[in-house]
Amino acid sequence: MMPTQTQLLLRTLLFWAVPLLLLALPLVTNAYVQFIANSIVIFALVALGFNFVIGNLGQLAFANTALFGLGAYGSAILVNSFGLPWIVSIPLAGVAGAAGGFLASAAALRGIRLYYLAIITLAFGELMRWLYVHGKSVTGGTDGMGLPAQSLFGFSLTDDRAKFYIFLVVAVLLFKATLNILRSRVGRSVMAVRENEVATASLGIPTARIIVFAFMWSGFVVGCAGALFALHTSYVFPESFGMLHLIVSFAMVLVGGLGSVIGAVLGAAALTILPEYLRSFPGMEELFFGLIVIAVLLALPDGLASLLRKLSPIFVERYYRE
Amino acid sequence: MSNLLEVEGLDVRFAGLHALRDVSLTLAPGQIMAVIGPNGAGKTTLFNAISGYVRPSSGQVRLRGHDVARLSPHAIAEHGIRRTFQNGGLFPALTVLENVLTGLHAQTEGSLVDVILGRSRALASERAMIAKARDLLSLMQMEHMADTRAGDLSGGQQRIVEIVRTVASDPPVLLLDEPAVGLSPLARDQMMDIINRMAGEKGVGILLIEHAVELVMAGADRIMVMAAGQHIAEGTPAEIREDRAVLEAYLGHA
Incomplete structure (x- = not known):
């Protein structure tokens, strides 16, 4: 079932109503809940960007965490070494992520696919981590680097509630832009490459350019998320960008729903909240986390987003708009 | 210029295999030319070479006089030569x-x-x-x-x-690789009707690979026969029916 015109209108209203309602969230949270909410916003962006390459473009590229780190370190370096205001570092961190995505796409363009692309991009991630550890003079090495207190137009950005507003605005902009892309000829081409690359080229679509773009957009989104993360934890160190982070963000994409935009939010929220509840089972947290992820994927191979689609056709994603 | 598509001396070599030898053809607007031949005759290789998926070792593919051979598939498609795929490309x-x-x-x-x-x-x-x-x-x-x-x-x-x-962008040339394969007789007729309308009403030049002989005999203006990578005969359906070389290609040398 596809949504009707009224339902499409409702969906647009919902898209704007949810962040508007979330503006009131800091009024009802305590410091702990607010910190978790901020993490969810950032991880929703991480999952959105990751999903663009593995879900929409359909390439097994695992450079995501490396690009996230590039954004976080990029932001911290711009603030610390170049004295830029943090807010200005967000788009620049996005550009750094996009540049990293461009490098990753070079591998995909050389015809390296599937497992080979997976292992090359994993190696790229480890290489970046090596750079963070050994680039001591710039990155602070294993000790990492802190971010000095930030403010915006005279408002202090040290409180998690204040940070939340900025994070929310950046997230809404990036989600909106990603939806704009997916519902255009560009997004359809990205998915066409996933479905059948040979046939895509036969329609006059420059597949190589589409692949490069998808990697760069993914990198841009994740790079911006990295800049948010730098302020969120006000400290970046290499261990934040390791294999564990990669696996968790991969799980977020799958639990939310491969290729689904709303799934990125659901997956990020579910897998950020879950460990908090598992804290009451010390020693068993990782085990339960793994088991729950497996159970969800067995029960819902198309992720949590497929539940919403069953609930209402409002949540069926269409890749055009009239 | 009356010729829409001109293929001249197209040659394709794979490692150890001469898949296409000196194949030439011309296609006029609104013309339906069927390409027939036994399995392995090089029909799909011809399509792949024209549409840029296989790089010809020599020869030319001219669309309205412009050489498009050796361009990338998407560039050739953008010039107006569009194709479908044998295994379905949806x-x-x-x-x-x-x-x-x-x-x-x-x-x-x-x-x-x-x-x-x-x-x-x-x-x-x-x-x-x-x-x-x-x-x-x-x-x-x-x-x-x-x-x-x-x-x-x-x-x-x-x-x-x-x-x-494939025709949404109004391409002047269409390459159809077995569009009727696996279709019911009724759907086949519908398909042939669609192909005829595109040629007749829109003036699309169509190259058509098809195994169903009755379909080809009824629907095509001209037939080109291939065997072992070569162009061995060409003519109207009636001429091809009488051609000895064609019989030999299909039945083997008597």
Whole structure:
């Protein structure tokens, strides 16, 4: 079932109503809940960007965490070494992520696919981590680097509630832009490459350019998320960008729903909240986390987003708009 | 210039295999030329070489006098030579409408920045293309299936959507690789009817690989016969029926 015109209108209203309602969230949270909410916003962006390459473009590229780190370190370096205001570092961190995505796409363009692309991009991630550890003079090495207190137009950005507003605005902009892309000829081409690359080229679509773009957009989104993360934890160190982070963000994409935009939010929220509840089972947290992820994927191979689609056709994603 | 497509001396070599030897053909607007021949004759290789998926070792492919041989597949498609695939080239997870829209990619306006920012320039062009895609689907009585996943269609419907997608951009030349394979007799007739209309009404020059001999004899203006990578005969269906070389290619040397 596809949504009707009224339902499409409702969906647009919902898209704007949810962040508007979330503006009131800091009024009802305590410091702990607010910190978790901020993490969810950032991880929703991480999952959105990751999903663009593995879900929409359909390439097994695992450079995501490396690009996230590039954004976080990029932001911290711009603030610390170049004295830029943090807010200005967000788009620049996005550009750094996009540049990293461009490098990753070079591998995909050389015809390296599937497992080979997976292992090359994993190696790229480890290489970046090596750079963070050994680039001591710039990155602070294993000790990492802190971010000095930030403010915006005279408002202090040290409180998690204040940070939340900025994070929310950046997230809404990036989600909106990603939806704009997916519902255009560009997004359809990205998915066409996933479905059948040979046939895509036969329609006059420059597949190589589409692949490069998808990697760069993914990198841009994740790079911006990295800049948010730098302020969120006000400290970046290499261990934040390791294999564990990669696996968790991969799980977020799958639990939310491969290729689904709303799934990125659901997956990020579910897998950020879950460990908090598992804290009451010390020693068993990782085990339960793994088991729950497996159970969800067995029960819902198309992720949590497929539940919403069953609930209402409002949540069926269409890749055009009239 | 009366010739739309001219293929001259096309040669394709794979490692240890001379897949196409000195093949030439010409196609006029509105003409349907069938390419027939036994398995392994080089019919699909000919299509791959014309559409850029296989790089010819020598020879020319001219579209309205411009040499397009050795361009990339997407560039050749953009010049106006479009093709379908033997195994079906639809995007199963996309809907019928979205599939047809991918065929209009090059016609859709608006820069990447316009798209990302959702500017009205990009949106207006999108809307025009959606209207065009819906019109094309209704010509095939398929408008009610616009929002169906392409992968959920029957085999015959998939073939028709693939053709709609391929002709959406009004290409002057169409290469159809076994469009009727696996179709019921009724669907086959419908398919042949669609192909005839495209040639007759829109003046599309069509190269058609087809195994069903009765279909080819009834539908094609000219037939080109291939065997072992070579062009061995060409003529009207009536001429081909009488040709000795053709009989030998199919039945072996007596």
